[in-house]
Amino acid sequence: MVALPADLLKGVSGPPDGTYRTYNPFMHAENEAGAPLGRLLRQLRQSRRLTIEELAEASGVSGRAIGDMERGRSRRPHRGTLTALAQGLRLDEATHSLLVTAARTARAEATARSGPAVASPFTLPRGLRDFVGRADELEALRALAAQATEQAPPRTWTARSATLPTAVVSGPPGSGKTALAVRLAEQLAPSFPDGCFLLDLRGLDAQPLSAEQAALRLLTSWGVPDAELARHTAEEHLARYYELAAERRVAVVLDNAATEAQVRPLLPREGRSLVVVTSRRTLAGLEGVHRVELGMLTDAESASLLRAVLGARRVDTEPEAVRSVIDSCGRLPLALRVAANWAATRTNWSLGRLAGRLADEERRLDALSAGDLRVNSAFALSYSKLAPGAALMFRLLSLAHGTDIGLEQAAVLRQTSPTAAEDLLEELVESGLLLPSRDGRYRLHDLLRLYAASRNRAEDGAEDSRAARARARSWLLDSAVRAGGWFGPDGAAAPGPSPDRLLTLDSRERALRWIKEESDNWLAAFRDAAEVGEHAKVAEVAEALNTFSENWVSWGHWPEIYERAAAAGAALGDATLQATHLNHLSWAYWACERRQADAVAASTRALALATAAADPVQQAWSHDHLGWLRIVDDDWSGAADEFRRATELFAEADHLTGFLQASGGVIPVAWKAGRPEEALTAYRGVMDVLDDPLTRDRVSRDERDITALIASYHVSYVYLDEGRWREAADLLASLRGQLDARGSYWQAGKVYLHLAHALTHLGRHQEAAAEYRGLLAMTEHIPAAVLAEARTHLDALNAGEPSPPTRFPL
Template identity: 65%
Template sequence: MLRELRQDRRLTIEELAEASGVSGRAIGDMERGRSRRPHRGTVTALAQGLELDEPAHARLLAAARAARPGPQRPEAVKVSPHTLPRGVRDFVGRQGELAELRALAREAAEDEEGRDAPAPPAAVVHGPPGSGKTTLAVRLAEGLASSCPDGAFLVDMRGLDERPLPADQVLSGLLGSWGVPDAELAGLGAEELLARYRELSARLRAVLVLDNAGSEDQIRPLLPREGRLLVVVTSRRTLAGLEGVRRVELGALTRQESAALLRAVVGTGRVDAEPAAANVVTELCGHLPLALRVAANWAATRTSWSLRRLADRLADEDRRLDALSAGDLRVNSAFALSYSRLAPEAARMFRLLSLVPGGDFGVPPAAVLAGVSLAEAEDLLEELLEAGLLMTARQDRYRLHDLLRLYAASRHRAEDAAAGSLAARSRLRHWLLDTAVLAGRWYEPDYGMPPADPGRLVALDDREQAARWIRIEDDSWLAAFRETAEEGEHTRVAEVAEAMHWFSDHWVSWGHWVEVYERAAAAGAALGDAGLEATHRNYLAWAYWACARRHDEAVDAALCALRLAEGAGDTLQQAWAHAYLGWLRDALDDLPPAADHYRRAMRLFTAADDVNGYLQVSCGVIRLMRATGRPQEAVETYHGIVETLADPRHRDRIPPNVRDFTTLSAVYSVSFVHLDRGDWQEAADALRGIRGQFDACGWHKQASKVHLHLAHALTHLGERAEAAAEYRAVLWLEGLVPAEVREDARAGLAALSGGRPAPPPRFTL
């Protein structure tokens, strides 16, 4: 459409670029289909350059909007939460700093090839807000793509937040991005988590940007000890306590760099035609990259303005509006100029975005805040992006720079009524929690898919979409949850926590389940509801042990839940309390008390007619019966599980994920009983039935033992070729499984090759 409109008016690309202020390269990319996502401001500038009437302008804008992915579709895409954001195309200056950082990257590569270095090099890029630290780091990472085949990653450390990101949460998130499954992360204590990080980071040729760091404590554990992982830290502070890092300071741009940035955004012809006015613009922006880009983006879409007029307007705004400063650099003039020229709807959106909790955000929360449709919200966000008042983030999401968030908040306080502000904040909070409940209940046995709702702003059509929303919006819904708890809305707190219970097993490595269930238990106590408090004390027992490895506190929580449930006559929560106590005693090999708790739990689950709880405990009983030397009881328990799963009365009461996991866990546990007794055929049949299922879940330790023990059974059955293949399958998991498992596989394979008897196996869970 753009090409046809240009040719109809007999314009060359260069002539349209001159008339519109949009670069010729950008126009060419759009016409060739290389750029399919022009921003609204760009389209408006092109329409002005083409002298389109309103209907034609609207058609061009509609075509641009249709070419952009809709805000609901990204839910289906599975990518790392630490993907590098899109860099700016018109990056200028900072050549000395880039050269220094690239030299550091070359040192990392050379050290790997034989030089003696104590640790891979790392850099701290520091400077005032708005000086372009993140932009520089992203530019560096993009330029190193060819020498970093394992990719580039960015973590927002949130150093200025009230709750900066703790190092252990960063470790867990990065390991997840590098392929370590959540189930494995859940079993790692703090020291093991750090060891796993160091093991994997030593093998990566990649760039890791730790953005917006607040303190040395955040960063120190994340600096690798060996390998080729280049770590680049950005911070407003120098982080002087970090040893062995290269420090690169960013100040204001030079006069020449500032002019180059103006040329890149506004156009060379306009800047060179008014060098004196261009110099005034850069001086008024304090040569600060963020302020310059805001002003330049504003000018780029107003081709009829001279730079002198822009300079006069900047000076006027600086006199009239409150100052917003970054150190000794005054930047409010640039912000105020772009803000004052926004359409009223876009200006209102900008102010409301200061209410968004967390870091980045998508289109739906913005639509909820402003009370507009998704399409309208996206257009307004793109207008803010074009004006330089908004930044892009991962996965087509947006974020406000810290200074711009402060400026938006100041305008919100000055221009919006308190009642309207409270209403918008409440609207967003309720939407976040409503969506969290719907997404979490996808995993609840009694709920599943939410009812159809054409007005729903996000797609929740399957478990994957639900999980993706929970994960990607965790900052926002958790902030809403905290605010709800602090407001004393106890019933709502318990509802959200309950909805997340079954999902939590799928994201054990998230660092906030203890907080969620501590707040929910406190809500139950505040309501005076002993049964509700018992429920969340039970969940808290799980969170203390599964997520934080705080065993004593987990036991105390489960005992408290048991007392509360007994007092309330709540059979089901008594059952769960015994189940958790059995699990916790089992974890310490305190087997007689564990067996007693499990037996009580099974009786109580039967009395409460809760088949899902009964099945979970039954799988633990198989393991316990084997450990206490009662193999026949273990096998009988297994057959009881099979019969329960096959019972038609339970067909719709057991969710598919619970059914699949129960089957996998039960077969895996009973296979060890067969192996102990030398029932090789039964063991082989069982293990063949679950071969590959742990692999698919990313549970490498269990997967390796399935392969290893199947190989042992097959060796005894004389099926040597298949046994050898299973031993090799263990060795292919190098680096992902315990060393003793790999040693057993090598010994078994060597015995097969040499025609010797297989070595005595170690059948351990």
């Protein structure tokens, strides 16, 4: 069965303007094989007469990791991995040093090729400068971490032999769970050279992150490319997560967990990493974890926190007032910090005056509590002293979409400029009512969000609040549409500047970064739009991001996007729109989740709707979808029939690009189905369209080149299989250098190899030998199996022996 790369199946759908890009499941770039590190490791393994599986057993490094290194897919192995491999290979000191040097070189080359490093959105946030207390808890966690850093070979950590160091930090809201975990990770950073990461599992959201989504975010943060993730199933994503966690030394904080089921798949099974889970629940169902339960601070710790913020002299001169403040705040770290920050900005106030204000029960909001502790008195006091503009911003932040708020969304909510919004946000930070996040962003603690929402309900009219939320929703979704415009088939048709001038999206890179960084926010706005019945906007956003989705297949939310978009089409009574998004949904089911049955059902439903609506284009895309999906079942004849019907419908609709794509699919599929004449007819149809002066201007230069290249590559198999050696040789000679220039080294190797075979059959032995030798010189890129076949045929030619039998599997 031919595996379908998920990122190349997307050609079955596209925007309504009738322009599409050509994708083909048989054309995909391979990673560079045989890089110096990979070659050295393979040579060392083979010199010991070990298979990859035997070396994996001897070293404790997974077979997949070894294979990735040998093929050049993994260019940044860590020293611990290399040491384990050296032990498994029984290398002497000099050879071990040579392996380390090759790895260092590969790492430097990979870094140079990838350009400047982009900071991961899940790197550790800045910790509290005035963190105090929790000494016993920190000491226990440091001792746990030492188990990870002191163990020698990674393979000693297995599910059977030991429990990988994992801690669960639980406690009520505001007790400082995240602050403790971040403090620990900061202290231990030197022991974890591969980084410290914090991932919010969104345990309080209506839709918390799933374990797979969390694993994908960490894999992306660890540098695994989306193209690789797109080719794998959910189970393979988790396997890759376990593999990298075993190879690396990282500290991972899984913050704000909801349930054991969410966390359990994210606990690594081996390695020398540390995982710290924070949750309001104890997660008692997790086995073999170290538990730290945070209660309230002691009186001494509470006083130390006040000293850290206010200074020792000011605190120690009013011990009675300090005790009153501590009692009013319930010894809850968040409430104490808010109260202290408030007092820090009012040096003319005595702590006695602060204590009196906090003791005023009428200023408390009964609905806001942490466990059985009412903590809003501290919040109310800080809030009451805000300037009106900052107070309004605080209330409006409770309406924001997402938990990580950027300047632009805040400016839209407050109807002001980003500069003015930043001033207001910083005032809230100074008052302790807002937390700084990464890269100039901000976030509200859950309790503070509740408090802000309560003040919004009490002070702002429902109509004004709805208008503010709608304003933010509209801005986020319009920005998503503009950003998605950079990824349309015509790359030159970049979107213009936004009318409000809040956001600059002047390149694909900026657009891609915005879509990813704001994904939680615009997704929340998208869901909101669906809930309030903004069906046209839902469909518009989904369509605008259709082509972009190929660039982020591993995101995990595309099925939801197109489910909601298809439902929007149904709600609008627009059968064509519903069919369009059902076709997109079919792609999402297969590419993102490998749900083949659901993908087939979505395309089948789309076909019925498009047929009823007499829309030939969406009928054609449905058939095109079903053609690729039949390939998954090795139903080549059925696939050929689907593609043929798609070409007929595209021709009827004069949909040129769709016609070219479907025809390109007919060529290899008809050949595999034993219908070579149909494959040749499809090939001639593609080339006729590309050469026709009446249609040339309707196809971009790049699309024309790649379509001709793919079609010619596929039809070469028909010529080879039928023994039409001269036609095969002429065609393959015209393809030399084109595929390798595009990074498709596997296919490029087949071009050189098959050209040499054809020349051999034509009796042009010197030319054939030259092609074989040229191919063998390309060891850095061409897969080993292709090189081995070339070497066998060249040896036969040099010995004057008959050429070995040749087969031409696609």
